Amino acid sequence: MLFSLYTNDCTSKDPSVKLLKFADDTTLIGLIQDGDESAYRQEVEQLAVWCSLNNLELNTLKTVEMIVDFRRNPPALPPLTIMNSTVAAVESFRFLGTTISQDLKWDNHIDSIVKKAQQRLYFLRQLRKFNLPQELLKQFYSAVIESVLCTSITVWFGSATKSDIRRLQRTVRTAERIIGTPLPTLQELYTSRVRKRAQKITLDPSHPRYPIFELLPSGRRFRAANTRTVRHKNSF
Structure with a gap:
């Protein structure tokens, strides 16, 4: 409960990006339209900055990115980086006990x-x-x-x-x-x-x-x- 209170002001500012928190597990969901990823990437950067300012460390080794795109020929997207570390792209990940696939x-x-x-x-x-x-x-x-x-x-x-x-x-x-x-x-x-x-x-x-x-x-x-x-x- 104390940790949840401590991280209460860690929120997303852009309506196209949702930030979900459950204890120390944090997930960012970004809706990318017309190929514009700027809001999504900016929120990821702001999350890293917030953690740094609040004496919390993001574990980039446990951080992954999954892209859901049902277009026939989805474009190749540049890799996501957090604190100069490239985030691994995966086809599925386990979210609060449920395995979600792309x-x-x-x-x-x-x-x-x-x-x-x-x-x-x-x-x-x-x-x-x-x-x-x-x-x-x-x-x-x-x-x-x-x-x-x-x-x-x-x-x-x-x-x-x-x-x-x-x-x-x-x-x-x-x-x-x-x-x-x-x-x-x-x-x-x-x-x-x-x-x-x-x-x-x-x-x-x-x-x-x-x-x-x-x-x-x-x-x-x-x-x-x-x-x-x-x-x-x-x-x-």
Whole structure:
């Protein structure tokens, strides 16, 4: 909490650049239009200056840059430098437990959570061998395995492929056989959490996504978001 207060005035001045902070993890997101990177690079420079003035050191070895560009022939961009150190360009990176790829596909993230969840099934089997009551087995599954499968599920599930969803659901079915009782499907969990998230957004005018929820004249339902691409549509 003290560190968050200490870094509270570290903000972005340009509306096209967002600065996200979570404890000591800082991420800059820049929207580059018409090839003009000046605002983005200036904010990166200002971040380095702010750290220097406030006795904090940026770890350039742990700093990476990822470019998301869906044009057929994206131009080659000059490398980003921080304090005379070149920042490595990567195709994916791990952001607060979620692996984000530059093509905005979720194969790498789903590979990671499936592997982690399958490893934790071992402990569920061991508890079953010790004749732990079914209700406690369900609680263990919910806390230790389902929590892994549902990490940031509202972000990636809508864009996941059918084969990836089948892989995830197989883990749930394995847990069902071990425990001996039906468990919520990932589709059910996703739908429930998306509705809760949407409800929170509609009640919070300060939320950046609040404007996309527009009531129909009846006042009972919301208008569907207007999108031009399947990728954009799936993000809702």
